[in-house]
Amino acid sequence: MLSLEQLSQMVKEHLGLCEYVEGIEYACKWAIEESPLGGRGLIATEDIMAGEVLFVDRPLIHGPRAGTAQPQGCTVCGNLDSDNFYKCSKCALLLCSEECQNTDVHFNDCSIVSRWDNKEPINEVDYNIMSRALTPIRALLLNEDQRLFMGYLQAHTLPQHGAEIRTLKEYFEIPEEEEQLMTLACCALDTNAYQIATPYGKKETSLRGLYPVSGLMNHNCVPNTRYYFNSDLQMTVKAAKPIRCGAEIFSCYSGVLWGTPARRTHLYKTKHFFCKCDRCADPTERGTLLGALKCFSKLCPGYLLPVEPLKTNSVWRCLECDMRVPYANICTIQGALGGLMGSLNFENVGELENFLVNRITKYIPKTNQIAVDLQCRLIWAFGEVEGYRWHELSESRLALKESLCRGTLRTVAALGVGDAHLRGLLLYHLHAALAERARRSPDLYEELKSEIESTIEQAYYILQGDISAPPDLELRRRYLGPGCDKPQEERFFILDA
Numbered sequence: 001m002l003s004l005e006q007l008s009q010m011v012k013e014h015l016g017l018c019e020y021v022e023g024i025e026y027a028c029k030w031a032i033e034e035s036p037l038g039g040r041g042l043i044a045t046e047d048i049m050a051g052e053v054l055f056v057d058r059p060l061i062h063g064p065r066a067g068t069a070q071p072q073g074c075t076v077c078g079n080l081d082s083d084n085f086y087k088c089s090k091c092a093l094l095l096c097s098e099e100c101q102n103t104d105v106h107f108n109d110c111s112i113v114s115r116w117d118n119k120e121p122i123n124e125v126d127y128n129i130m131s132r133a134l135t136p137i138r139a140l141l142l143n144e145d146q147r148l149f150m151g152y153l154q155a156h157t158l159p160q161h162g163a164e165i166r167t168l169k170e171y172f173e174i175p176e177e178e179e180q181l182m183t184l185a186c187c188a189l190d191t192n193a194y195q196i197a198t199p200y201g202k203k204e205t206s207l208r209g210l211y212p213v214s215g216l217m218n219h220n221c222v223p224n225t226r227y228y229f230n231s232d233l234q235m236t237v238k239a240a241k242p243i244r245c246g247a248e249i250f251s252c253y254s255g256v257l258w259g260t261p262a263r264r265t266h267l268y269k270t271k272h273f274f275c276k277c278d279r280c281a282d283p284t285e286r287g288t289l290l291g292a293l294k295c296f297s298k299l300c301p302g303y304l305l306p307v308e309p310l311k312t313n314s315v316w317r318c319l320e321c322d323m324r325v326p327y328a329n330i331c332t333i334q335g336a337l338g339g340l341m342g343s344l345n346f347e348n349v350g351e352l353e354n355f356l357v358n359r360i361t362k363y364i365p366k367t368n369q370i371a372v373d374l375q376c377r378l379i380w381a382f383g384e385v386e387g388y389r390w391h392e393l394s395e396s397r398l399a400l401k402e403s404l405c406r407g408t409l410r411t412v413a414a415l416g417v418g419d420a421h422l423r424g425l426l427l428y429h430l431h432a433a434l435a436e437r438a439r440r441s442p443d444l445y446e447e448l449k450s451e452i453e454s455t456i457e458q459a460y461y462i463l464q465g466d467i468s469a470p471p472d473l474e475l476r477r478r479y480l481g482p483g484c485d486k487p488q489e490e491r492f493f494i495l496d497a
Ligand SMILES: C[S@@+](CC[C@H](N)C(=O)[O-])C[C@H]1O[C@@H](n2cnc3c(N)ncnc32)[C@H](O)[C@@H]1O
Pocket: 035, 037, 038, 039, 040, 041, 153, 154, 191, 192, 214, 215, 216, 217, 218, 219, 220, 270, 271, 272, 273, 274, 275, 276
């Protein structure tokens, strides 16, 4: 068994290989230690300031995510939208062009698969099966040291992990040693991998990466870090708020705006633990009421919340009238709400708006995660999506966007997640809504100026370097941020353009 010192040495060597992003100061202010949660974790060895870079990780392996809901595109460039998709005749991997086929990436992938004997003709192998198994297949390209490193990561070995390789075996004769390594890779991926963000607004195959240092971060529903990716797949992890010496460094494995029942169920199903953090133990989730339901009593305006949120089958209670509701009834309502959401076409902004404004809030409080999710979808869409672009956006929708941004920013602040990625995005959208208001009514500019400037400045501070940041982030900061000495008309020319 590897000691913590030996693992730390491996981690240092791994990080030492990173090419640091220019301008980012890097100092190691943490160590790998036994976590009070069990297993290992990253613990701060000095006080860390908000915004400090903790480390820049790179993946041992990366490739398409394994979920059946993920649309699979070209296995080289990730392109999802091509008229020329075809399967490689040697390995059945999906490609979009000869250019992609002639890359080293495809050569390496193909050389592994094409040396296996087929059980079925290769043209009958479904490219989806190949895509889902491709990331663990790439583990066969790792050198001895990298295999050792992967082997020291925590890996859950329940029957559901490794399904991609069992399916692959229906089509290929795979040597046992290779099967074992790929199955280990599946288990390590399922336990540790991070979804890699795609460029803002771009539809590409959704990727996952086995980032071995990030994989040592345990989970907290109020994380104290944020992370982002660059185009070279480097993952930069920063402190999202001050971290005291001796405190554990946490990431969040679930949606930050999900309510407690949804987060805990997801964490149990995918990472096999029941989170017991302070947020999970607090029925109101720091006053955000993200999991709350409306009281079942028609005359009562109160909200239902679990009495003992750390128990999955807790009774729920109305904060106003004290009505008690058994867990089974809560499950029925949550199931019905899930069904309603499932019937929505998320591409149709009008349908989402109508559903949020006229339907769903009859049944759930505006604070409930489902309403908050719909609110975020409208924030992202208004100003950007065909039919709702800035010049097409009505005054009332512009006002709605602004108020939704403010409300969601309040929720994010109440949760205490500091300068999380989500806060950066919300600040960007609030800035954009305010700037649009000032563009439409130039007389308002002086009144709005300081908020237009401070929101873009803060958004830039949080999102800079992030491949998924809005592409005009920097331009907006230059023209509409603080310190710009251009006259008002010139400052707004980027919006007119
Ligand atoms: C990515 S690993 C984290 C590092 C791991 N502790 C180690 O020793 O390598 C994820 C696994 O760590 C454990 N874990 C992470 N956060 C936890 C938490 N808040 N409470 C309990 N277990 C946790 C779970 O077993 C989870 O599946």
